[in-house]
Amino acid sequence: MINPQHLRDNTEALKQSLLTKGVDAGEFDNYVALDQKWRAVTQETEVLQQERNASIPKGKPSPEEQTKLAELSKSVKAKQAELQVVAEELKTKAMEIPNAPLPDVPVGKDESENKVIREVGTPRKFDFEPKSHEVLAEELGWLDMERATKISGSRFALFMGAGAKLERVLTQFMLDKHTTEHGYTEVQAAALVQSSALEGTGQLPKFADDLYRMEGLDLWLSPTAEVQLTNLYQGEILEGPSLPLRYVAHAPCFRKEAGSYGKDMKGIIRNHQFDKVELVQFVRPEDSSAGLEKLLGHAEAILQALELPYRVVELCTGDLGFSAAKTYDLEVWFPSQNAYREISSCSNFLDFQARRAMIRYKEEGKVSGYVHTLNGSGLAVGRTFAALLENSQTDTGNINHPRALVPYLGQENAIV
RNA sequence: GGAGAGUUGGCAGAGUGGUCGAAUGCGGUGGUCUUGAAAACCAUUGAGGCUUCACGGUUUCCAGAGGUUCGAAUCCUCUACUCUCCGCCA
Incomplete structure (x- = not known):
């Protein structure tokens, strides 16, 4: 798997390198976009989770608190479900991208x-x-x-x-x-x-x-x-x-x-x-x-x-x-x-x-x-x-x- | 193939639905002491992700996947693996 950090920091260089290995440019761009989407949804999920975690009282919650928690929990779950879908898409994509050649490898098509x-x-x-x-x-x-x-x-x-x-x-x-x-x-x-x-x-x-x-x-x-x-x-x-x-x-x-x-x-x-x-x-x-x-x-x-x-x-x-x-x-x-x-x-x-x-x-x-x-x-x-x-x-x-x-x-x- | 028990941090091993990322011991690391070492004592010590120049912040993870619940290491289901007994077998 490509190092995701490297993918984000050196997107263009990595792309050029993978093109010499026969990777389709569109497929690569697709992968980059998916990674960005995944990060965004991850952030959104965490904000909701944080909000929920902060609202959990010590001990048993009162009925009003329970109602509030139920709401928070519902929105967290919805977001988590969305994240799961994106994460799976990303994983699938990531597993299909080949390794990039080392810089000293001669460039050639076959x-x-x-x-x-x-x-x-x-x-x-x-x-x-x-x-x-x-x-x-x-x-x-x-x-x-x-x-x-x-x-x-x-x-x-x-x-x-x-x-x-x-x-x-x-x-x-x-x-x-x-x-x-x-x-x-x-x-x-x-x-x-x-x-x-x-x-x-x-x-x-x-x-x-x-x-x-x-x-x-x-x-x-x-x-x-x-x-x-x-x-x-x-x-x-x-x-x-x-x-x-x-x-x-x-x-x-x-x-x-x-x-x-x-x-x-x-x-x-x-x-x-x-x-x-x-x-x-x-x-x-x-x-x-x-x-x-x-x-x-x-x-x-x-x-x-x-x-x-x-x-x-x-x-x-x-x-x-x-x-x-x-x-x-x-x-x-x-x-x-x-x-x-x-x-x-x-x-x-x-x-x-x-x-x-x-x-x-x-x-x-x-x-x-x-x-x-x-x-x-x-x-x-x-x-x-x-x-x-x-x-x-x-x-x-x-x-x-x-x-x-x-x-x-x-x-x-x-x-x- | 049948019956039963189990799977928690590097290892061992607690953990009754909320205060548990998780007691305790060992191990690891740093330190005190010592001529040096051992012992003893003190401190520290899981992994991944996102975010940040950084300090840090935040989230997830108790075999794996689902489910119940406002809330799961703890309850339920399935799967995998380990162990014990029986059967079979190179």
Whole structure:
């Protein structure tokens, strides 16, 4: 949620900033007007309440006093009802306004204007035609996309045998690295979450169409463990000295992928369900910028350890997600597509999510304000699986696993 | 799934429809004392909103949402959660 104080003090600057993110000018003006109306009605309500409170005598009121109080009470209630309507309208509106980008984010309208920050590792030169991950995996018997369709329909994976093991091992490798080297606490959370949690991180109310919902229940399949992890502290006041708090979770992620018909239909790049290792941090506001760079480094460390070539891209204003103020995507090289594809997204949300989820912190016994939240994939496991296959394939259709996985796969399995 | 009990400030725990934002204890903060610390003693200590340059003013909040009443932490209804017992179960 946008800081309402900031909205009032810097209305025009905020508007300009949000316009670069694609917010409609009329919608914004509407929001500002609603905020003004709400403040006015709040004032009116308080005046009436004050009048009523001042008229309440000590002890039991006399009949005349009761009559007077009844009148006052009636007018207060009428005003309160009016206020409630306005407040709900405002709340609805406020929940639909996205976060403003940080000033240093490049302005642009869509992903074509994203900025490549650096490329790490060199895409391998093949002396044969590299196969796509889905072809490799089907040939090796590691993936069975056809039978997956029988069970669950399109866009679902079925990992088999050594493929299933590799998927599991990748997850474990990532978790181990983040917990032992990067200082994250491992969390295993439920995949089903309530709407309040999704509102906290920003998936709701606007993006309900992308989510699976349990019939007749206020339970949804979480699209990312960012939801579970960030809402760990929903409604809490954290101790300043305990910050930053870092959590990592491995969780299945569920997305309808509405509107992506025909995109990435082969393989496991874009499935309705996929596993992801997610990093979330709660930090003091002054630490969030540096924190994002560190978190990005933690995600990069996985790619480096797996010897995968990748690049870091900073999203332009128009491509930023709803809640994010700044985002770096990590894109890994896919030889079969001759392209870099997103494998991680690391964002700074400032106090946007904390404000929605009511996550504050205190310093020396006093509430200091909202924390800043950061998150990033570290990494999407399915895409890592696919990238690993494509980049490590041999001309005989086998896979050379990176050295980092030897302790997990065993020496004899390291080179297949 | 059935039966019962509960949910109050950071924690524990009072609270009979008006004098309750709420006793008391612990904890926190500041101070006195002390070479220093502990102990003891004194003071202070919930959160949000609106308003104000500021001091301050004001309002709301006793799980959540409704209701009764001139007036609700206290009465009623629903929901969520916790605990105990029974049943079922990986």
